[in-house]
Amino acid sequence: MRSNYLFTSESVSEGHPDKVADQISDAVVDLFIGRDPVARVACETMVTTQRIVLAGEVRCDQDRFPSLAEIEQAARDTVKRIGYEQHGFHWQTAEFACHLHGQSAHIAQGVDESGNKDEGAGDQGIMFGFACDETPDLMPATLYYSHRILEKMAADRHGGVVDFLEPDAKSQVTLKYEDGKPVGASALVVSTQHSKALSTDAGQRTLRDYVMTVFEDVLPKGWMPADQSQIYVNPTGLFEIGGPDGDAGLTGRKIIVDTYGGAAPHGGGAFSGKDPTKVDRSAAYVSRYLAKNIVAAGLARRCTIQLSYAIGIAEPLSLYVDTHGTGTVDAAKIEAVLPQLVKLTPKGIRTHLGLNRPIYLQTAAYGHFGRKPEGEFFTWERTDLVDQLKQALA
Incomplete structure (x- = not known):
């Protein structure tokens, strides 16, 4: 193992289009397992401009099988909780399509218990x-802090601490390692969707100032990059159009x-x-x-x-x-x-x-x-x- 090096990890927020898809898929898993603990679910989700599409295979006790309306409501509630009420993607008005169907009998015969056969793995x-x-939670520090940055921003958005953040965001943390241990950040990146009110030079400065406070709050004291030019906030410029309206998301x-x-x-x-x-x-x-x-x-x-x-x-x-x-x-x-x-x-x-x-x-x-x-x-x-x-x- 190398002792001295730079290493980078990224994270994405709950409002990133791929994460929207992941959360909808897991909301469907919870809906089915909440009804039938031995339900089988393989749910894929695609989200794009004003559209939510589900596909995959399910099996559930027929007396407890969720209705199409309940599946749709689980998807819409998830999008609402994330905070999407935008013209290009709105929890209430997005089109919804469900293409879930029954699990393959050939897969089921391998997975199910029968006679002396124990339940098998669902796939190879x-x-x-x-x-x-590296951290108290025994995780890589680069990913740990990437997650914490976006969690802090999401908490501020949901809590009304700031009114200019929108749900879609990404972070990236590069840490310097000495003797195999992280000692500080050499580069930090945040790209976040924002309201139209910040689409001015002054607004972008306000956004950068806010993100800097998040970095200072999340990172250990003394870990900020010595070179301020290695701190990037929305490096491509404005980021008004985001989420599934800006880029399709998949589970x-x-x-x-x-x-x-x-x-x-x-x-x-x-x-x-x-x-x-x-x-x-x-x-x-x-x-x-x-x-x-x-x-x-x-x-x-x-x-x-x-x-x-x-x-x-x-x-x-x-x-x-x-x-x-x-x-x-x-x-x-x-x-x-x-x-x-x-x-x-x-x-x-x-x-x-x-x-x-x-x-x-x-x-x-x-x-x-x-x-x-x-x-x-x-x-x-x-x-x-x-x-x-x-x-x-x-």
């Missing part, structure tokens, strides 16, 4: 989890923002819109859970975990642990212990983490990882395996 694939000791296009900001591998499968039988989602969650507990237990300062599955097969095909030269215990020993602590079948993961609940809309903006576990939400962020890991690997 590889999933990764990661943790490091699953921000998978690096959703995970580790490029600091760790990604298996390629998106999370949002999928029920937890899809290991793209549930196995990525349990991989993060295991990696975080390993770092929290002091067994490594950095940890990457890979799981792999075959469609219809319950047990993972492989489990790989890499502590990047920072481990205090041989990685092979950790690999041997983990399946003893958590059953890594799709059903075992869902049971251990309590995933068959309507908990997914909250995950769809500002990252699926590095969040605070609260009750039934973000259970994969708990560090409740620490003592068991220490005992098993003593």
Whole structure:
């Protein structure tokens, strides 16, 4: 591992068009699972100028199957909560189309339990989890601060602290690392949609001044770039037209923002819109859970975990642990212990983490990882395996 370097991660706000799509897809997942905990959902969303389109496959108890009107209302409520009431994209007047249909029987036969057959994975694939000791939440610092910048701006917008922000925004943080630890920012970027009132030179200065206060508030003291020319606020100029009116959005296009900001591998499968039988989602969650507990237990300062599955097969095909030269215990020993602590079948993961609940809309903006576990939400962020890991690997 290099000791001295620059590294960058980006984030996007809840109003970014791809994130609008992710949140609608997860609102649909929550709607179905809230009615039937074993519902199957694979919902894709496309948003563009005054249009919301759903497509995908679902299965649900017929007596509890949501109506088309309820599905549409879930989508519109999500857009309203984000804050879109613009001429080019409005929660109330956007056209809505739903093309959800029944799940393939050929997929269902592999996933469902039957006789002596355990529930199988909903698809083949590889999933990764990661943790490091750069922040209290054991996340890469570049992504952590990218998320926090946009969360602060969204809170100010929703709370009326400022009246010139619109929902669409992006951030990017470049940090300088010395001896493998982040010591300060070398470059910061925010591009944010704004009201027409700021489309003047004075307005743009007001926007920059505001964003600078956000940087100062979010970053640790002394971390601001020494070179002010490396702070970019709306570097292309005006940003009035944004959100789905400015650029179409699709479910699953921000998978690096959703995970580790490029600091760790990604298996390629998106999370949002999928029920937890899809290991793209549930196995990525349990991989993060295991990696975080390993770092929290002091067994490594950095940890990457890979799981792999075959469609219809319950047990993972492989489990790989890499502590990047920072481990205090041989990685092979950790690999041997983990399946003893958590059953890594799709059903075992869902049971251990309590995933068959309507908990997914909250995950769809500002990252699926590095969040605070609260009750039934973000259970994969708990560090409740620490003592068991220490005992098993003593």
